[in-house]
Amino acid sequence: MEQVTFSILISTKDRRDDLMLTLSKIAPLLSPTVACVVFDDGSTDGTSDAIKAQFPQVVLHRNESSKGYIFCRNTMLNETSATYAVSLDDDAHFLTENPLEAIARHLEKYPQCGLMACRIFWGMEAPDRTESLDKMHRVKGFVGCGHIWRMEAWRNIPNYPEWFEFYGEEMFAALHLFRFGWEIHYVPELLVHHRVDMKARRTMKGFSLRYRRNLRNDWHLYFLFYPWAKIPRRLAYSLWMQTQKIFRGQTMVFKPMFLALADVLFSIPNYRRNRTALTPSQWREFQKLPETKIYWSAEN
Template identity: 55%
Template sequence: MQVVSKKFSILITTKNRLEDLVYTLHKIQYLIEKTDVECVIFDDGSTDGTYEFVKENFPEVKLERNPYSKGYLYCRNKMLNETRADFAISLDDDAHFVTEQPLELIANYFDKNPKVGLLGFRVFWSKQNPSSIFSSDLSIRMKSFVGCAHVWRMSAWRAIPNYPEWFVFYGEEDFASYQLFKKNWAIDYLPELLVHHRVDLKARKDNTDYSLRLRRSLCSGWNLYFLFLPLPLIPKKMAYSIWMQLQLKVFKGDWKALKGLLLALMDLLFALPKIINNRNRLTGAEYEAYQKLPETRLYWKPEEEATL
């Protein structure tokens, strides 16, 4: 039987967040029903009945499952490498499109900009709905993208290495961004498309995994230094990164931050063999050109809120 390729694939990785996932699936149901769209859910070892619930209540969704967690980067790599779609949308299980007709906006932008390999969206981070959905932001090229909601031109994905699963979490977007830059693919910001990421950022610091998140974030950032930056820049970058953590957190009594910092340094030492095998340094000229790109658009607020 011939496999029919879809134009769009919506890829969602989830683990033990059934309530968030179901809310998202209801919000994007009208997209899943389109004939040129497939939706793939990768259950990464959930124990809350996610797989069984989705299988029974969303039969149109393609399901994959790990019997035990292998990490979301493993899941992302597997879904991206398996899809035959032209464009693959990575969406967190707690994020959904606010803008109507998002697929048409994506297809039109890619058609008009053949050198763009990935699109990042305008993302509103909050448990509450945005007070306004309008924005005066313009499309621009940028350094990197937000993991919670973006879309790949699949020919660009196939031109670079997979996400580094040894990063565990954090940093994979910048890893891919450097690789895309080396291959002359652009990353653009598409503000016409608004995504609501239902996350309380202020509450994250009080979560029990705060130290772990800081550890992973620091180590992934340092991994990126050693993988991609010209060698003369690395000592200064490392010293500055460590000093800022000490000054802004540890010296103010944040002992969880100290724990995360020390463990991140240990992780970096263990990662050195992988860094050596995967390094793809920018030349001095490439680094200067990369630094001139606009910063990644991470967070968006309605304009009346942004001025408060």
Template identity: 50%
Template sequence: MIKFSILISTKNRLEDLQLTLQKISHLLQREDVECIIYDDGSTDKTSEFLKENHTNIQLLTNQKSKGYIYNRNYLLNNCKGKYAISLDDDSNFITENCLEIIENHFETNENCGVIACRIFWSKEEPFAIHTNEVAQKVSGFVGCGHIWNMDAWKKIPNYPEWFEFYGEEDFASLQLVKKGLEIHYVPEILVHHRVNVSARKKDKDYQIRRRRSLRAGWYNYFMFYPISIVPKKMLYTIWQQLKNHTFKGNSKATFAMFQAILDLLLNSVNIFKTSNRLTHKEYKEYCNLAKAKIYWNPNEK
């Protein structure tokens, strides 16, 4: 019987994917685990590699890219596991007995819809893995390492494909709040996300990442926050962009901000259709939750 579904969406990152599969090979050998990989139109022979070397993995392919969120929705809606583990193609578990921890946490916390893992972001593995952090309720989770209780996923709408990238986890988090379900940060489960975060500012997609990140936050404001809160939140975020980027000469960040404002206007119909606004009481409870734990540092005890 399949209990755990490991879900990975990938595109043209064969080397990263190969290392991920090597790192989690002990999990893929278990009879209660299925692994489904969605190849979103790769041209680097990802599918050919998987067909030849990983016959135990279910492979889905798009001849033409349909986008990360489309793939994630499809994977979640078609997996067989009771618990769905979402990993990026450049992330892997460091914790050896992660599946046992996942099952135990969900079984002893019936109101938990998503487990957010402790995540270390670096090309190199952490020099230490111990932490004194304890499990707690949080307001959100990160895409590269989290686990869904599928009963919870089935109670909320799919990730919105028109977000394209960024913000879909916050969308799901707010939908869970509306259903009275919780997100738990479980630091006992450590994920290594093999990314150099500081180097991203030099990447070619820096501007588009900023644009999508900003607009996704604004989409969620307008869909979920009480109307009286939205203008203040919008003005604050715009001021922060001006103060921290525009006035310091960061033209790419400034242009990204104006693009995000235009995207907000262009998607006003989608926002209106998808709106599921929090009451003032729900909003207050949401704000009182600990923020999503995104980056972990071995020096944090």
């Protein structure tokens, strides 16, 4: 058997139609050296049966009851024998032609690059144009829906923290990569279409839970990585920004903000066990890096 060079990893739950479209886009990339692994986290919509019937070449894992998105990501990354792991959401696919060749070329050229962050277009329909004037450069972090691990770098750092549940685990990994001397490169040559309705996402039923976890996981990162002297001012500024939203009439953020503060208090034992703070000099160097590239617009 040939050594697997690439493994495309996807975690999913109850989004069968999105996943089937993604797998149809990925299928032409698969070969003896390119595997695709899907982790079905307790779906009840027939996802696993659909994969078996339509994509028998896909390696399928399944939790009968949900264990969480981060559990699935950790498991797939820890089990793969591939040299490089391509992580995609179940509603995301490459628009770039021959993406795997571009990935291999970049990671061979830049041995200090531990992770590649893709250019990501968010929207239900593909962009009218795909070319970009963006240049490859080093960044602070990456977006979960489209990135590539050099597996040597993944094995250097701790697993994603399952107690984050979702949101913030990417920056947790990014800060550990920085601590161990690895770089994250934004590579606009790799374009990923993240098929989401942004307006619906802002008004969806789960807004409060998403907002709470996004906010509290930012605060988790302060207590895990920031030098102690930097935390009070950073936390105070974050709280100030939240209260300003409330004063401007965005009262829907009050409850998730209050619950996020409670989450922080209950997470103190986790901070004690897992704190690996940057030194003041490391923190200053990290702050100099360009920000994570989250969205790309065809108008740019």
